[in-house]
Amino acid sequence: MLTRVKQVHHYGRQLATLDTASKNEALEAIALALEAAQDDILAANTTDCEQARRDQLPGPLYARLELSPSKLAAAIAGVRQVASLADPIGHIQLHRELDRDLTLKRVTCPLGVLGVIFEARPDAVMQISALAIKSGNGVILKGGHEASQSCRAIVSAIQQGLRKSVVPPDAVALLTRRTEIMELLTLDEWVDLIIPRGSNDFVRFIQANTSIPVLGHADGICHLYVDQFADVDQAVAIAVDAKTQYPAACNAIETLLVHQEIAPQFLPKLATAMTAKGVELRGDDLCRQIVSIAAANEDDWATEYCDLILAVKIVPSIGAALGHIDTYGSGHTEAIVTDDGAIAAEFLAKVDAAGVFHNCSTRFADGFRYGFGAEVGISTHKLPPRGPVGLEGLVTYKYLLQGQGHIVQDYTGSHPRPFTHHDY
């Protein structure tokens, strides 16, 4: 396998220095090749789906595996959409004269090789390959066993398309054997970023088993804090959206924190609205004195339900809400509803999470909604990139310094030449 990874590294380096037009032409060639191979891809997917039914693959996984003609068409449209995004490479982030004729630039450049590991979802192969090419990176794809025929047909079409472009087809490689995941995770000298696409447990496993940087997040335990000075109807609407609009999403809320002063007006309205949406509420003792709901225990505060269940807790102050979020939050997205500007400002300043929201749903935490044009993943790491990550998460930068024979000796000693440090 190392040979193939080195090959991706090698051909990825050729891709790294291509201009925007060449990369976009390659994306169009891929889109055309995928359209031409449509029947083969759908037939391969049918084979995978038949096997998956025999293996009794769980429903949600099966749904992600299945490629309808319209889902395939949407994925091909997605490839063309990536071509329309701005090229993230070659941006000059800093341009500074250090001294006369000694000029420093900081310029964005590709990372090198991306390792993408995913469960089911053959459509992700098309999306991530397009994003890798646009950002000038080689890419090693490791699909789940359940999608092996689909992935093979798709990657074969992608490489077919690349043969009609200047992008080397071997800058994209597919690994097919399950044992290759563990080997891939050890290749920190050759692989620059791992992108896992799958369940929380899957991401946690990847994170625990590699020293390569991982773009992603395991948990998404998001809170909504309904402050004493919240508009009750607004708070109910935001809570319903944040819980029910897509309960399996990582940016859905799991726990609602309610200020004790507003709880008697808020909780009955909340319970009515949530019950109508089929949401089970689990509350602490104080909640249950106001509304008749199930009891929450300590585990509820630390659980990402991914389902129509919401834990509810009454707090005496914003300080208590901040303390609860600091203890149980996963650093993903946290929100407050309040009409008091000072309290909102305190919440925005003090909560340490990738996203901190005021008077809106946590479900807005998303690369497309933020206007990034694409989303590679959402990171809950402290270091950047943090939060929803677009194409810029697939690039790094290097410093280019150009002189005319400049040496450091002249800038040291008893009469050092001064630097000018003048930004252009």
Add this chain to the structure above:
Amino acid sequence: MLTRVKQVHHYGRQLATLDTASKNEALEAIALALEAAQDDILAANTTDCEQARRDQLPGPLYARLELSPSKLAAAIAGVRQVASLADPIGHIQLHRELDRDLTLKRVTCPLGVLGVIFEARPDAVMQISALAIKSGNGVILKGGHEASQSCRAIVSAIQQGLRKSVVPPDAVALLTRRTEIMELLTLDEWVDLIIPRGSNDFVRFIQANTSIPVLGHADGICHLYVDQFADVDQAVAIAVDAKTQYPAACNAIETLLVHQEIAPQFLPKLATAMTAKGVELRGDDLCRQIVSIAAANEDDWATEYCDLILAVKIVPSIGAALGHIDTYGSGHTEAIVTDDGAIAAEFLAKVDAAGVFHNCSTRFADGFRYGFGAEVGISTHKLPPRGPVGLEGLVTYKYLLQGQGHIVQDYTGSHPRPFTHHDY
């Protein structure tokens, strides 16, 4: 120990939201307290130095341990210098309307807790504490055993100073027991960034034993490529500077690559200049047909000498130079000397390193020379921050979204409300 780390996390959070003036006042209070404690600090350092002599500490380590009154004064001046730097917190990196009254901002904020582990160098305690406070981070310092008395006296003075400011003194903590390093490296839930300051082996050990992000680099194998179209005198001057101006620095060159066409004119001049500076040259067979120097073997291409030794290799083309750098380079800083603009452009584009230089010395790769005002470290990681890292390496960002009851439901379905995505 966990208790103390949690304490730093807790008090660091208070520091995180302080304004610039408060942090600068705290830095001035630290400078005054260090001045007041000058005699105690120097006495403690004398005790450490006496013990170090008894323990026969190696010369370079002893030199870094010893604090003269002037070295201490320079370190205190450094604390005041950090106060004069721009505050890295609260910068708005992105300001976008997602829709009417739904506004997204990306704002820089502190990482949280820094773990700094260093050998000898008590002056680093003052510098890194100042940088941590300026960037709003709590800091846990673990000094080497050999500097234990000095570190204690310095941290005691720093905390004394902080008591006269609004910064909580317990946002800075000193660990003194050797066993605490290993425990610190496991606390990925509480420590956000590890900064090692020491030898390559020391950094490599830290990197191999933690899942916390590490800011630093182990190896610095930098190359200078003297192209066929180089100005020979300029190439000699740059090579001498890059090798001899400070041979122990990570940005000094270890290997010189010479195009075969220029080697007959260049190598004799190089040999004369390097010999005058006491540099031992080790060449491949082709070199040794031109100048009488020692033989290089395979190990030389992969060695960071940190000394007055330079490996020299003749290459037939820029492609061969790029291949050698790709194989042996550590991604730190690589340079070319050439008067051919196209060849320079190819080198700058194709070399994958934190710094790629043209017609100047690799020794310029440094945060102060780049005009960052401070240098926290030099990173050879692919992901940002890469290269010399100033205060900006100690911060991250969060997304703040403010609405007026906005929910995602309205932006989905058959008649979705469109986003405006308008940047301010």
